[in-house]
Amino acid sequence: MENNKSFLWPEGILIALLTLCGVFSLAFMMLLRPNTSEAQSKQSINVKDVAANVGTQQRIEKLKAAMLTSWQQEAQVRGLAYPIPLSSQGAIINAAKLTQGEKVIALTFDDGPWPQTTEQVLDILKSNNIKGTFFVVGQNLKNYPELGRQIVAQGHIIANHTWHHWYHFFNPQAAAFEIDRTEDLIYQVTGVKTNLFRPPGGILHNGLAAYAKGQKYAVVMWSADSTDYKQPAVPKLINNVIKDSKPGGIVLMHDGGGNRSKTIQALPEIISHFRKQGYRFVTIPELLEMQDTDQKLLAKKK
Numbered sequence: 340m341e342n343n344k345s346f347l348w349p350e351g352i353l354i355a356l357l358t359l360c361g362v363f364s365l366a367f368m369m370l371l372r373p374n375t376s377e378a379q380s381k382q383s384i385n386v387k388d389v390a391a392n393v394g395t396q397q398r399i400e401k402l403k404a405a406m407l408t409s410w411q412q413e414a415q416v417r418g419l420a421y422p423i424p425l426s427s428q429g430a431i432i433n434a435a436k437l438t439q440g441e442k443v444i445a446l447t448f449d450d451g452p453w454p455q456t457t458e459q460v461l462d463i464l465k466s467n468n469i470k471g472t473f474f475v476v477g478q479n480l481k482n483y484p485e486l487g488r489q490i491v492a493q494g495h496i497i498a499n500h501t502w503h504h505w506y507h508f509f510n511p512q513a514a515a516f517e518i519d520r521t522e523d524l525i526y527q528v529t530g531v532k533t534n535l536f537r538p539p540g541g542i543l544h545n546g547l548a549a550y551a552k553g554q555k556y557a558v559v560m561w562s563a564d565s566t567d568y569k570q571p572a573v574p575k576l577i578n579n580v581i582k583d584s585k586p587g588g589i590v591l592m593h594d595g596g597g598n599r600s601k602t603i604q605a606l607p608e609i610i611s612h613f614r615k616q617g618y619r620f621v622t623i624p625e626l627l628e629m630q631d632t633d634q635k636l637l638a639k640k641k
Contacts, residue, residue: 423534423624424631428555431543432623434562435587435630438637442618445589445626446471446609447561449500449537452479452486453595459603460594461493467610471495472623474537474559477502477521479595484528491529496622498535498559499525501547504596506539509546518551535559535623559623561591567602568593576605581612587626 437443446464448471451457457473464471473490475497480487490497501517509517518536526532536556538547548558563583565576580590590609592602613620621629 423557423627426631426634427557427627428534429552429557431548431552431558431560432589432627433560434585434589435626435633437587437629437633439633440586441629442586442616443621443626443629444584444586444613444618445621445623446592447474447537447559447589447623448472448592448594449474450476450479450504450596451594452483452490453599454483454486456599456603457483457486457594458489460606461489461495463603463606463610464495465493467607469610469620470622471620472498472535472559473594474498474500474535475521475525476500476504476595477517477524480521480524480528487525487528491531496533496535496624497525497529497531498533498537498623499551499556500537501539504539506542507545509550511546511550514546514550517547518554518556557623557627559589562588563590565590565592565602565605567599567605568596570598570601573601573604573608576601577608577612580605580609584613586618587630589623589626 435443446469448457448460451460451473452475460471473495475487475490477500487497499518499521502521503517505517522533534556536548536551537559538545538551541560542548543558551558562585563580565580567576571579580592584590592606593599594602610620
């Protein structure tokens, strides 16, 4: 009997343990069921969220496409409304020759579009009711197309400043790539077909200007260089513009290509100075049209 008792005792413990395990298993499964249901619910919600997000994204893309079409339609009206005179096509322009001495000057900005700076320049021009001319770099326009559209939407002139802004020599094929690709993107982004070109660094003998002239671009240089790309002190920057400016002049500044904070500081002072001197601000196409009209009147007098 002693032996049987000692044998049955562990067996009873084993049965008790099995029973206890069963209870715990059942309880554990019951605990799991709500979590599983919750996970399924979350999964269902996530699927719905994804579907909603996809629908929202599609609506956004449609809106963006509609806005682009609207931009292009508006820009085509504005952009194609300023064909440059035949006398300026294929010509190099440093300043307008105005025999009447009318006090007009053109503010031009290179190397954008650029984050923050371009918009700051636009804000300053808008607050002063001035239209400028922006020579954009193709790869920058590709990165910041919304700024290019903003330039055109606010009535400014957008023009070609090559794709890469490189200074080295270009054979005709490379020059065509730099200029044509930028021209195509300007049209794609804004709807404008520009016929104004400025060579990077003002270099006229590395193949770019020659190609642009052959394509009947006006190659626009400048008569007053702010040298803001060297980041001089603000008073020096202002003086650089003022000392070389004259009626019919073209001012070179930059809204892109680096830190242009000093340009932003100087621009309101430059505008104020010219206004006090009785100057009126014009775009490059307006300036070229004034020159052409002036030359025709002069020819008639002869």
